[in-house]
Amino acid sequence: MSAALQHAPGPSLELTNIQAGYGDFQALFGVSLRVEPGEAVGVVGPNGAGKTTLLRVISGLLRPRAGTLRFGGQDLAQLPAHALPALGIAHVPENRRLFPHLTVEENLKVGAFSKAARAHFEQRRDHVYALFPRMQQRRHQLAGTMSGGEQQMCAIGRALMSGPKILLLDEPSAGLAPLVVQQVFALVKRIREEGLTVLIVEQNVAQVLRVVDRAYVLETGRVAAEGRAADLAADSAIRRSYLGGH
Amino acid sequence: MDLLDPFFLEALVNGILLGGVFALPALGLNLVFGVVDVVWLCYAELVMVGMYAVWFLYTQAGWPLWLAFAACLPLVSLLGLLLHLLVVKPLLNQPPINQVLATGGVLFVLQGAATLAFRTDFRSLGVDMPPMEVGEVFVSGTKLAAFCAALLGAGVLWAFLKFTYVGVAIRAIARDREVMPLMGVDPQRIYLIASAVGGALAGLAACLLVVQLDVHPFVGLSFGPITFMICVMGGLGNMLGGFLAAFLMGLIISIGGFWGNTEYSYVIAFLFFILTIFARPRGLFAR
Amino acid sequence: MNLPLLPILLLVALAGVPLLSPPDYFMHLLITAVLTAVMGTGWAMMGRFGLVSFGHGAFLGASAYTMALLWNELGITPWLGIPVGVLVAVLLGALLGYPCFRLRVVGHYFALVTLAAGEIVRILVTALREHTGGSLGMTPNQAPPGGGFLAMQFGKAGFWWVALGAWALALLVWWLLDRSMTSKALAAIAEDEDAAASIGIQVAREKLKITVISVAFAALAGALLAQYRMYLNPESLSGLGVSLQIVFGAIAGGMYAPFGPSIGALITIGLEEALRFGFGTELTGAAPLVYGVLLVLFMLFLPRGIAGLLEKRAPTRKPAAPAVQLAE
DSSP: OOGGGOOOOOOOEEEEEEEEEETTEEEEEEEEEEEOTTOEEEEEOOTTSSHHHHHHHHTTSSOOSEEEEEETTEEGGGSOGGGHHHHTEEEEOTTOOOOTTSBHHHHHHHHTOSHHHHTTHHHHHHHHHHHOHHHHHTTTSBGGGSOHHHHHHHHHHHHHTTOOSEEEEEOTTTTOOHHHHHHHHHHHHHHHHTTOEEEEEESOHHHHHHHOSEEEEEETTEEEEEEEHHHHHHOHHHIIIIIOOO | OOTTOHHHHHHHHHHHHHHHHHHHHHHHHHHHHHHHOOOOTTHHHHHHHHHHHHHIIIIISOOOHHHHHHHHHHHHHHHHHHHIIIIIGGGTTSOHHHHHHHHHHHHHHHHHHHHHHHTTOOBOOOOOOOOEEETTEEEOHHHHHHHHHHHHHHHHHHHHHHHSHHHHHHHHHTTOSTTGGGGTOOHHHHHHHHHHHHHHHHHHHHHHHHTTSOBOTTTHHHHHHHHHHHHHHHOTTOHHHHHHHHHHHHHHHHHHHHHSOHHHHHHHHHHHHHHHHHHOTTOTTOO | OOOOHHHHHHHHHHHTGGGGOOOHHHHHHHHHHHHHHHHHHHHHHHHTTTOOOSOHHHHHHHHHHHHHHHHHHHOOOHHHHHHHHHHHHHHHHHHHHHHHHHTTOOHHHHHHHHHHHHHHHHHHHHHTHHHHOGGGOBOOOOOOTTOTTTTTOOOHHHHHHHHHHHHHHHHHHHHHHHTSHHHHHHHHHHHOHHHHHHTTOOHHHHHHHHHHHHHHHHHHHHHHHHHHHTOBOHHHHSHHHHHHHHHHHHHHHOSSSTTHHHHHHHHHHHHHHHHHHHHTGGGTTHHHHHHHHHHHHHHHHOTTHHHHHHSOOOSSOOSOOOSOOOOO
């Protein structure tokens, strides 16, 4: 396959003691987290635990109030959000946030906006189409007219257009039918097998623990547990809280 | 009545030609509104400045007309940039009405500055192209040329929005501002570009208007309000809607003028606008 | 209800001004300023609730021309003509406002609908030139000898008292409004129209109420000003230009305090005269230029106007106070 499939291991992402919130409301209380190059890491937890806030902090949409945020040697807290895609950080936001009135291909084009990405547009677009053949069929269709699953794939494809080293996924399974959820996770698996580092936030704990190497359990803005995915899946307390097991 | 009456046909043709002239400022205003989410109340005054620029360079400084036209575009574009940087940008997080009123202040500034610089006399470029006769219908050559230039300008804008990275980002940002940084897009830069392009469109509109209308400091008031109506009728920020509404308004005014006189046809156009908004509060072409 | 004492004393003091036989020019400025203040106060009555009208000029024109035409063509005295003119303007405002409020035309869309209305009146006045004199303007006929009072054509002192009465009435209405349910309902609507409707506020009705009151004061002031000047023209009584000037005064003075728009009127009239003296009539362009710069500066640095400076500071620092929320 094309060269775009080969992802050199990127730098590691490291969060130390991150505090963040909105106005008077504090969402994160000293969260520390580490994602090694080539790793897939999950962040799970109930609604309102601060999972989305965590991703917003990493991609610069929200400034942390305290703590450090490093990607390789770079201090991310010093950079504006729009500078991060060029560093290799791509964020697939909650609810996908496609541009519904643009075509699939135009959505991909917006994803390749940064200067460095423009040179690779055609190559990466073909790569995305190879990953998601259905996107190629619908390249001239308005994104808003596609099904939820297709939109999720388009959103992931759009994020891949910047040539990321790490992909941040926010609830990729939200609002999708079970069968489609399976497909999305299968894709996430494929993407990481290509060597891309993945940080994925999910409520669908059972599914995500099958895809990632390690996971953090976030509860009311704090890391309540962390460990290898297999260990967490076996942990009785976590099974009780999140997996509906005994 | 006879639809093939040459005078009626002439009104029809003139309406379409007039629509082309309205279309440019409507496109510019909609572009800025769609991207920056601010109504430039002084948009017609930017056009007025451009008209004075062409008039001054051509009749006073003795430049060739094409060079005056060529200078007008970047000049008004720069004005759009300054407007954004000095007035709009500091107010971006303020309520919309504050932004609109500040640009209303700029309207006074430009009118006042023009009065100071050129007094209130009507200034004419004094160029005219011979009318053309198609069948029994006479068409003003100047208006036809202006119309073609307007269509050309709209076409260039369309290609820019359709095919360039910045153009696609401009269409994207109109729908979802917050997500843009995740695409590596700096919204502030897109605002600047949209303001510059919006200004350039005002500059182009100035070139097309200055050959048809005399310039005076208040000339903006003669086509500014109708431009706002056109944008609202098409749906604020909806470029295609505004483009179509421009022709609708042009036709109403021209055909109204055929039956009555031009003043009443403007009244009809404004009434039509008000009724349209009552019927479709988000514009004729709102989805 | 206890009326505040200070404004009443101020009013009484002002009513006595002509007794000091001040120079005519000074009286002229005072009358113009007070009538401008009535317009601005009227505009701010709705403007402060997010109902931003760019068409108040239309209402000045509707009442002033109704009054003048009734006098010139039918010989009906302005004493009657003004109420009729105000009624015409109010009907116009209701005709425009009711569908807007019913159909939820808000924010930019509302502002631009009112702008269109202002333009319609301006063009109509210009087009009906056989009666209105078009853009050259018109002059009400001179009253026959001895009929000055009946024709509302009297000296500056008389007009001063009439203007002062209109101003007092506007302030009184503002004061009463502040103590009424309508003002609380409108504040809720400005905050969140859906929420207001969901707690049973009749949004369209409340908005219509304030619009009618606002229009009535603008119309009254417009007619009085025309009658005082004995001259009407479309530029100063309709259209976008004069509408923006009214807005400017209200904003500069501060549209949230009852005296704000009046302070604004003093500023606009004072400015106009100072510029005329400073630069002479040759540089007429200087006035709008300075207005414009001030309007921009006010929006940038003092969105609540001069009166905003006098407001009590809240104990905790709040983010820059928005002038008004456009509901959208």
